[in-house]
Amino acid sequence: MIKLDLSQTIGESVTINPELVRVYMDYGVDFCCGGDRTVKEAIERDTDEVEKLIAEAEKAMEQASQFSVGSSSMKLSDFSTDQLIDRIVSQHHSYLKKELPVISELMFTILMVHGDNHPELFEIHKVFGGLKTELEGHLVKEERMLFPKLRANDADCKALIEELEAEHDGAGDALHQLTDLTDHFKLPEDACTTYQVVYEKLKVLVADMYMHVHTENNVLFKRFA
Template sequence: MPLDLDHCTVGEIAARLPGATDILRRYRIDFCCGGQRSLREACAQRDTDPARVIEELQRLATGMHTAVAPAEPTDLIEHILQRYHEVHRQQLPELIRLANKVEAVHAGHALVPAGLAQHLQTMQAELLAHMEKEEQVLFPLLAAGGSPMARFPIGVMRQEHDMHAAQLRRLHELTHDLTLPEDACHTWRALYRTLQQFVDDLMQHIHLENNVLFPRFEAA
């Protein structure tokens, strides 16, 4: 059945329309923690014309079938663990190292992301603790078929996802929306390129949990 873009939530669009996340990211529309809003509500928050976004999504949907999430929750959980949990553990130490170097070398530059390294260290500590709780408590519970008890840890994870989304917004503020100065050195460019990948990965990670994995057990 074709997606009704006027009535679907942003999370549904991201989950069911292949390639939609690229469009939503380009318009800075939050489809992970803000996935329960309608597309028009999300566009209004970003002061974006919803007609433009809908037009792009409709072009994308032409001739496409909607994407089906993995049939087995255990497969999706394993994908999240390998593609996102392990990748975040590799990304953050390097990002912190690069941010410290850029802040030290370019301390007097008008566009230096002052405070970014400390912010990333905070994100690292909180994200590692969050992933540990999923790996030790929630994911084994879901992989075993879930239970009414799963609603509480899922609710906690959703709250922490909201916190991660707020941290991503702060990251954009510190980096002036990842805007590089014309005279940026190779390290600065590598930092923002890697940061963009981290932001994209974390948003997709949260989206898969909030809008694909968790609803299967919340509705049970």
């Protein structure tokens, strides 16, 4: 039986076992902004269900280790820099380029239909709009400015990395705000199908952004710190 290492930092624990991301998210454990805390500190502080979380984490690790017998078993920390960047662009950046405009359009639709009954939608719409604008600029900085330098192993990138990490913190704040404003994406009684789709898409956005920012901050950027 694989054991969850409580003395690792939580950042290390998801670097070595990315399958833990989902478990930590389900229990509201912040592994992203608080990545330097130990697993023990993080789970004891962020959840009341420590025993349950540990059992689920160990089950997830067990499943991942069985799954990793095949050829697609590489862990993020074993990826080369080129492989990491390819993965970030093809999975996370492509996802954002496709989904941000879709969510934006649907968000405006539910604001028009439900805004009078659900005034919180005005704030959700505003926070999402700010996040979308920030992320679009951020993707361009990474793809056009930073990633070519990292691929070329150019050491002159520390200031840019710091700027992008600060933007990650800003995006993290916006995602926390969206989680709070939607009361953890709980749908109101009168929610229509579009409302449901928007909340579902926001939930996926939060999960994907956690993995995305984690891959950059804790794995890729760390190599150039």
